[in-house]
Amino acid sequence: MTNAATAAVHGEHDSNPWWTRAVVYQVYPRSFADSNGDGIGDLGGIRSKLDYLAELGVDAIWLSPVYPSPQHDNGYDIKDYQDIDPVFGSLAEFDALLTAAHSRGLKIIMDLVVNHTSDEHPWFVESRSSKDNPKRDWYWWRPTADASSAGAVGGPPNGWGSAFSGPAWTLDPITDEYYLHLFARQQPDLNWENPEVRRAVYTMMNWWLDRGVDGFRMDVINFIAKRAELVSGPQASLGGGSPMGPQIHDYLQEMHREVFAGRTGEHLTVGEMPGVTVEDARLFTDPARAEVDMIFQFEHVSLDQGQTKFHFLPRSLPALKASLGRWQGGLAETGWNSLYLNNHDQPRLVSRFGNDSEFRFESATLWALVLHLHRGTPYIYQGEEIGMTNVHFESITDYRDIESLNHYREAVAEFDRTGQFDQAPATVLEGVHTMGRDNARTPMQWDDSAHAGFTSGTPWIAANPNFAAVNVAADRAAKRSVFRFYQRLITLRHTLPTVALGDFTMLEPNHEALYAFTRTLGSETLLVVANAADAPLTTPLPADLSGAELLLGNYPAAEQTGTGEAPLRAWEARLYRLATRTANS
Structure with a gap:
């Protein structure tokens, strides 16, 4: 520039x-x-x-x-x-x-x-106290289902399920009506129409x-x-x-x-x-x-x-x-x-x-x-x-997340009823190991x-x-x-306008291991190449690297041939500033 x-x-x-x-x-x-x-x-x-x-x-x-x-x-x-x-x-x-x-x-x-x-918020405490409370309409209340509805007579208004397992409607005995909670029953939904x-x-x-x-x-x-x-x-x-x-x-x-x-x-x-x-x-x-x-x-x-x-x-x-x-x-x-x-x-x-x-x-x-x-x-x-x-x-008792605990309880209960293999306790626990929210919540x-x-x-x-x-x-x-x-990545975003504002172009969209794209602003083009695999990359990189400047990489800098054929090692990522717009886009 x-x-x-x-x-x-x-x-x-x-x-x-x-x-x-x-x-x-x-x-x-x-x-x-x-x-x-x-x-x-x-x-x-x-x-x-x-x-x-x-x-x-x-x-x-x-x-x-x-x-x-x-x-x-x-x-x-x-x-x-x-x-x-x-x-x-x-x-x-x-x-x-x-x-x-x-x-x-x-x-x-x-x-x-x-x-x-929370169902302990003063707004909800008032709302559930009676059908004519001024805050009744601050939440979603519905009577039990009638014979013409899809729900069972005397049951919830419909069959919505909550994000944390179980129904999204809970019957409140104070007024004998159901309230809506898209998440846990202790999390009643506010009525924003009010x-x-x-x-x-x-x-x-x-x-x-x-x-x-x-x-x-x-x-x-x-x-x-x-x-x-x-x-x-x-x-x-x-x-x-x-x-x-x-x-x-x-x-x-x-x-x-x-x-x-x-x-x-x-x-x-x-x-x-x-x-x-x-x-x-x-x-x-x-x-x-x-x-x-x-x-x-x-x-x-x-x-x-x-x-x-x-x-x-x-x-x-x-x-x-x-x-x-x-x-x-x-x-x-x-x-x-x-x-x-x-x-x-x-x-x-x-x-x-x-x-x-x-x-x-x-x-x-x-x-x-x-x-x-x-x-x-x-x-x-x-x-x-x-x-x-x-x-x-090793045990579900070591976990704390309500979503994981509810899922485990319901899935294992289904296994006890049906014997479905994918609901076996060990299989369900493996799902919690892989995708449960407590993975992110263990101490720093x-x-x-x-x-x-x-x-x-x-x-x-x-x-x-x-x-x-x-x-x-x-x-x-x-x-x-x-x-x-x-x-170093944060510094790049603070100092290089192309990182913050440059146009994005995906390269090699169908490649099973190579994640590559360019960012372009004015006459500057940055190239990202990353090998998301355990084995070295054998295919050529999607650019001519002649005169390119290696701005950041997660391996010691490799010698570059200038032909775009320098292989990426396992899980290697590089950021280049290209001399000219040579990327195949």
Whole structure:
């Protein structure tokens, strides 16, 4: 690039929202760091690790819920939106964390869970107290089914199932009516058709923003709009579909007007939206529509799931490339992608997509390079930056996640009734080993001391037994450090406009092992080549590397022939700056 062209590109880079060049780090507070020895992570523990996160180079911290909660779903069942659960600390400690984070240039993103509340929330306590309570219509109540419905007489209104197994309707004996809960029975769904509900939520959001938080990650936010004909209709089930209703755009636009419009500064809004399409996402993230900045979609993390998420299918690299490439193309001109391969609800990426034994470092860094060089905002889940792996507890009693425990109980009961092989206890447990959410929720592995340095007490869930070898202290001291690799990736996004804003072109979409693509901005083209396999790559690379500059790789630099034929070793990934546009696109 000429100096003028470089300055122009950097100017465009600087004029875009901060989150286009940012990296967000997700903290699962229960499992991150415990400051008081009670075995549960807390705000004091997070504050003690802010220098670590600042050294990593991330721009924002997304906190999973820290509100008061009965903890049936580890904090995603909230009974008070405007306080801190004592297990995590207090509002004063939250303010101290916020101040300390801001002093280091770190933003704090709160988890917004407003599809449902806890059944202990005062709103629901009032709602269930009588049919004529003023808050009755704040939730979805329905009478028992009649003879004309698909449900049994005296049964639930319809056959909807909850995401955590079992029916999505629970009969409440106080008024002899059913309430809707798309998740656990302790998580009744709010009725967003009631404007009083919406006003109460917006008031709460404004309260947190006034306190200084920098945005919200919005839990299953597309579910707040229900297709009313489905809620009240006699259909047996959703049939794997989404309950999302067309009102969702009205709700999000209203939320933007009532909460974010007119505020100084830029606040990040990311909506978790199961079941949405690329076309949906363009609408949600089009800046002109003023809804949300980006969404979490689930298409790419559903490709290896069979009958249920616990029925694991072999990974197909072409299918993964097709999915991620479709989202890159679909949001290229309008909207924005969020980039992730694991979070608090997903297995560890190095175990799911890589080789977590012989090539743990290589596959962890390969997927880091691949993901961070896509167009969008990358999210790092705690422990990802040191290559933490899935855990294989020997007994279901060692697990804590409500989804896994309910699935195991129901599947084994089905085995006892039918003798189906795929429901045998050992087979079901293997599914939990592979896909269960507790894989991401074991304690952060800080060092090789007791309980991985997470707590001086007894942890709420046991640490992964491999913590003696896989931990922050060991990784940062290693010659080949996953942490240092992530640092370099984050620096590239901060300093190279092409990483943040460049056009994306997938190469070799049908190759079973090679993940390759280019990013182009102005006259600069970056090439990513990655061999996601245990064996060396034997086919030529899809570019002439004459004059190319190797910017980053996860192996010691190999001699380049300049012909594009230099092989990639097992789980090797490289990032090049090409001299000219020579990639075959």
